[in-house]
Amino acid sequence: MTKILIVDDNTAVLEALSLLLEIHGYHIVTATSPQEALQIVNYQSIALVIQDMNFSADTTSGEEGRALFNDLRNLNPLLPIILITAWTELEQAVSLVKAGAADYIPKPWDDTKLVTTVNNLIALGEANIKNKTLQQHTQTFGSAKQAAENVGLIYESATMQRVVDMALQVAKSDVPVLITGPNGSGKEKIAELIQCQSPLNQAPFIKVNAGALPQDLIEAELFGAEAGAFTSANKSRIGRFEAANGGTLFLDEIGNLPLSGQIKLLRVLQTGEFEKLGSVKTQRTHVRIISATNADLANDIAQGHFREDLFYRLNVIEINVPPLCERGDDALALVKHFLPGRELSLTAQKAITMHSWPGNVRELENACRRVEILHPEGVLNAQEFGLSSMENDSETMRAIHIEPSKEDIETALATYNGVIAKVAKHFGLSRQALYRRIEKYAIDYKS
Numbered sequence: 001m002t003k004i005l006i007v008d009d010n011t012a013v014l015e016a017l018s019l020l021l022e023i024h025g026y027h028i029v030t031a032t033s034p035q036e037a038l039q040i041v042n043y044q045s046i047a048l049v050i051q052d053m054n055f056s057a058d059t060t061s062g063e064e065g066r067a068l069f070n071d072l073r074n075l076n077p078l079l080p081i082i083l084i085t086a087w088t089e090l091e092q093a094v095s096l097v098k099a100g101a102a103d104y105i106p107k108p109w110d111d112t113k114l115v116t117t118v119n120n121l122i123a124l125g126e127a128n129i130k131n132k133t134l135q136q137h138t139q140t141f142g143s144a145k146q147a148a149e150n151v152g153l154i155y156e157s158a159t160m161q162r163v164v165d166m167a168l169q170v171a172k173s174d175v176p177v178l179i180t181g182p183n184g185s186g187k188e189k190i191a192e193l194i195q196c197q198s199p200l201n202q203a204p205f206i207k208v209n210a211g212a213l214p215q216d217l218i219e220a221e222l223f224g225a226e227a228g229a230f231t232s233a234n235k236s237r238i239g240r241f242e243a244a245n246g247g248t249l250f251l252d253e254i255g256n257l258p259l260s261g262q263i264k265l266l267r268v269l270q271t272g273e274f275e276k277l278g279s280v281k282t283q284r285t286h287v288r289i290i291s292a293t294n295a296d297l298a299n300d301i302a303q304g305h306f307r308e309d310l311f312y313r314l315n316v317i318e319i320n321v322p323p324l325c326e327r328g329d330d331a332l333a334l335v336k337h338f339l340p341g342r343e344l345s346l347t348a349q350k351a352i353t354m355h356s357w358p359g360n361v362r363e364l365e366n367a368c369r370r371v372e373i374l375h376p377e378g379v380l381n382a383q384e385f386g387l388s389s390m391e392n393d394s395e396t397m398r399a400i401h402i403e404p405s406k407e408d409i410e411t412a413l414a415t416y417n418g419v420i421a422k423v424a425k426h427f428g429l430s431r432q433a434l435y436r437r438i439e440k441y442a443i444d445y446k447s
């Protein structure tokens with residue numbers, strides 16, 4: 001049932017409006033103060049607000065109503081708000097309509113006009129939701145996104161869409177791919193996506209954490225060993241390259257592979273040939289190599305920790321998976337995936353979006369698991385995720401997010417000498433969000 005919030009300190013007004021709108025099939029929630037109203041909008045799904053302009057005795061300026069309107073818009077910019085005005089507040093109400101209020105009704109109000117206005121605004125809101133849902137449905141079930149979701153890769157951002165598009169494009173070939181990005185960002189999921197969409201999708205797909213291989217067993221793990229080749233080798237065993245023959249070998253954390261292992265790996269990539277440990281018989285293998293690392297391999301090469309010739313063998317095509325903090329709405333999409341059916345307060349949504357998530361998707365998933373265990377019911381707020389909580393007073397609500405103007409951004413860019421990370425932190429935005437605003441305002445920040 002559609003839920004409408006009425007905010008007025010006059011109980012007679014609340015009762016009259018509630019009765020009028022309940023008769024027409026709406027579910028009514030009431031509040032007598034701005035603080036209570038903000039808390040309700042934060043935690044409940046409100047389709048429309050009808051608010052008074054004054055909440056203190058002997059106050060007629062309408063400033064309290066303006067403050068509440070601004071706080072509600074800050075909390076939910078799309079929320080329709082109807083103002084209840086007296087003659088003395090009319091100028092204030094008109095200015096708020098220009099600022100985005102849906103409409104205003106004078107006291108005493110006309111029941112028929114009020115109900116018509118409410119019906120029209122609710123119908124418009126439902127139409128917008130249907131259009132948005134349809135757009136999301138089209139995106140969600142588009143071939144690229146559906147392919148990603150089939151391997152558990154959940155995203156909403158254009159940034160990750162570009163990563164997915166590139167992965168799908170390279171999947172058609174058999175060239176080596178190097179996937180880079182921080183820990184927990186989803187590199188393995190990209191590897192799985194490439195495998196599933198490749199012509200080799202029915203062939204073996206063997207995963208190995210290259211950095212976790214014991215140095216004295218690297219050769220046996222990758223290429224196999226004959227019985228008796230070393231102390232614990234009681235019988236012949238096949239290696240990862242032999243197991244992956246005709247398919248794909250995913251070498252995770254390739255940057256941690258010791259130099260001795262890098263030399264052995266380079267040979268098989270160059271020739272396709274190897275021998276089992278303890279054997280003189282040369283075997284041939286044909287596998288597609290997908291590797292991944294969170295290391296800066298260029299720096300490792302300069303430091304002598306990684307072979308440059310191996311790097312170029314692995315890095316025919318590089319796909320970079322950015323950290324979660326640079327991926328727009330992906331954090332919220334992932335929370336909805338990990339906690340299906342759970343409601344998030346608006347402050348929780350903002351906190352999740354603004355948090356840097358240094359552990360990326362893995363950290364977010366762990367946070368959701370804790371929430372599922374410790375808070376199995378109810379609307380979830382920021383505290384449940386271990387994020388900074390915000391009190392529901394109007395001053396703090398106003399501090400959740402202040403949208404910077406073009407002039408604000410230009411001033412900050414000058415102040416911080418064009419360092420995007422510092423400017424983004426100044427406004428409480430992610431770098432990606434700041435870039436969107438720079439593009440929107442056509443700011444030439446590099447000049």
